[in-house]
Amino acid sequence: MDKKKLFILCVVIAVTASFVTGLFVYFYQTSKIKGNDILLGKGSYQDIQKYMEISDLEKIINDTYYRDVEQSDLVTGTLKGMVESLNDPYSVYYTEEEYREFNQQSDTDLVGIGVTAGPYQRTGHLKLERVYAGSPAETAGLAENDVILTIDGADVGGLDYESSLNMLRGPSGSSVKLTVQTGADAPRELEVARANVDAQRVTYTMLTDDVAQIAISEFNGNCVEEFKNAIQFLKDEDAKGVLVDVRGNMDGSVPDAVSMLDEILPEGLAAYTVDKENKRDELTVDADYFDLPLVVLVDGNSASAAEVFAGAVQGRGRGQVIGTQTYGKGVVQSIVDMPYSGGGVKLTSALYYTPDEKAVNGGITPDIAVSNPEGRLTFETDAQLQQALTTLGELIAQGG
Template structure:
C-alpha cells in the first residue's frame, strides 16, 4: 500500500514536470538537438522546485521514524503554499472544510453565527451575524478569539478555527476573547443554533420613512432587497434608511444587484489584477425615486463597502456612522475534482473615483459614534444615536 502511494506521489510530480516541459517546448522557439530542451529561467526554476518536493518526500519515506500518510503530506503541501502567501483571505480547504465554507454563505448550518478574519495571527471578529448566538452573547467587531473550548486557536488558520466553533444545535462552545481596553480576557459560553441566513428585513419607522436592514450579502440578498423595495413603495415611503452596520460582506454579485437599485447609470466599482487589467462594473438606469441614507460602521466590510463607496463617490445618498472595515480585495473560490477547494485573492477593487479602500476603509459623510454598551446591559436598552441621526437627515431630504 505504501509503495503504491509513493508511486502515486511520484506520478503526480512527474505529471507536473511533464506539463512544465511541454509548455516550455511549445512556447520556446530555440530547441537544442537530442533529448535536451531549452527552458526559460522561470520554467527551469519551477522544475527544480518541483524536483525538490520529490526529493524531500523520498527522504521522509526513507528515514522518518513513524509511518507516513502520503495524503496528509499532500494536504499539508497544498495548505503550506497558500499560507506562505501571507494573505489571510487566500486559503486552501480540504473537502470537509470546503463544504463547511459553502454552508456558511448559503442555506443553514449549526454554529454561533460570527464572521471572522485573520489579523496578525488572531482570529478577529469582523461582525456577528444578526439574531445569532454570537450577537446575543455580546461578541463585537474587533474581538480577538484566542481559545475555542480548551484549544488555542492563535495562528492555526481561519478554516480550522471556524470549524471548531461549528457544531450541532444545542451543544455549547466556550470562547476566550480578548477585547480592547480590557485587562482580562472574556469567557463566553455560547449555545450553538441552526444559523439560517435571512439577510434582508424591512419595516416602516414612521408613516413615510422606511428602514431596510441588510445583515450580509448571500445568494438571495439582491432578490430580497428588490422585494423589500416593492413593499415599502406600496406603503408610500418618501425616504429610506439602509442599514449596513455590522455587515461583513458576501457575494459581490448580490451587492451589485443592490447598488443597481440605488444608482443611475454609471460605475459601481472596478477591479484590477496583478497585470493591471481592469474590469469595470456598471449600474443600469433604474434608480429608486426617493432619497436615502446608508448607515455604516467598523463592521461594514467588503461587499457592503462596494455599495457605500459607490453611493458616496457618486453623491447618490449620505453615509452616516463611523469608518468602515477596509477590505478591498476580491477572492476567487474554486472547487477541485476531489471536493477540496480554495479561495485566492486575484484582484483589488476601487470605488468609482479610483479610491483604494483596502486596510483604510470609507469615511462617512456624517460621523456619528455609537453609544457604548456596558457589560451585562441589554443592547436594546441602548439609544441608537446613529439611527436617530439618520432619521433626522432623511427628514431634511424629504422636505
C-alpha cells in the same frame, strides 16, 4: 503497502514524470541545436535551475534535518507556500481535509445558532453582529457585540472568522459550548442549541416620524425581495429619509447587492471588475429608482458585497457613508479542484472598483468618521446611528 503510502508514491511518480516530460518539451522548444551541440536559451536554463532548486532542497532536508519528514508534508508545504507567496489573504490552498471542511459551509444539513458574526478587531475573536429574532442564540441570552472567545473549548482568537463561524455549525438538534464576553464583564459559559433559523436578512422600521432604517445582515437568501418590501414600506410610511445599515455584513452575493442598488441608484454604473488582462466588466442599474435622502452606515466588519453597496452610493454621490473604515475585501474569487490530492485552491481572479474608480479591496473610507463605544449598544449610545439621524435631518431640511 497501505493506500495512503501508495497514493503518495503514485503522486511522486506522476509529478516526477510530468516534471521530466515538461523539462524535455520546454528544453526542446527553447533550445537550438547546432551541429552536435545543444544551445540553451538563457530563460530555459534559468527555469530549469528554479525547478532543480526545489528538488535539491528536498534532498537537503531529507539528508540534514534532525528528524524524518513525511514526503506528503513537504509536498503540502510547497503547494501552500506557492499560494502564500502571492501575499493575498484571500487566496488559499486547501488540503483534502481542509477542502472538505470548506465545502461543508454550504452543506444544508448543517445549521448554526442564528447569528452573523465577524472578527473582533482587538483580539481576533468572533464578534456577534446580528442575533436573529427567535433564534437559539437569542434564547440563550446572546446579543449584538458580544464576543465569542472559545467554541467547544477551542480558542478562536487565532482563527480566521470563516473557520470560527463554521465551528458554530452542526446537525440540527446538537449543541455547542461557548465562552462569551459582554463588554468588560467577566467571561461566561453557555451551551447553545443548533437549529434551522428562518432568518430575515433585511429588516426595516421608522426611527422617527421622517426617517426609516433598513438593516441588511447578509446579501443572501431572499434579501432582494425583502429589500423591495422595505422600499415599499418607506413609500407607505411617507418616509423623508432613509439610513441603510450594513454594519457587520461580512459576506454575500454582489449580484444581489447590485439588484438592491437598482432600487435606490439612478441609471448608470454600480461597480466594475478588472482582471489580470485588464478586462473590465461593468455592473449597472436602470433608471427606475426611489429618490430620497440616503445615508449608509458601515464599520470595520462591513465587507465584500456590503462594501460594493456602500462604495456605489458614495461613488455616485447618491448619499453619505458614515461609520469607520470598512474591512477591505473587494475581490472576485475562483475555486478550483486539485485533480490528484483531493484538495482545492481559492484564488483572487479580479478586483472590484467603485464607480469613481476606487479599489474596494482597500476598504471604503466614510464621508463622516464616527466610532462606537465597546459592548452592547442602545439607541441612545449608538453614536454612528445618532450621527446618521443628524445628517439625514440636515439633508431633509435642505430638500435632499
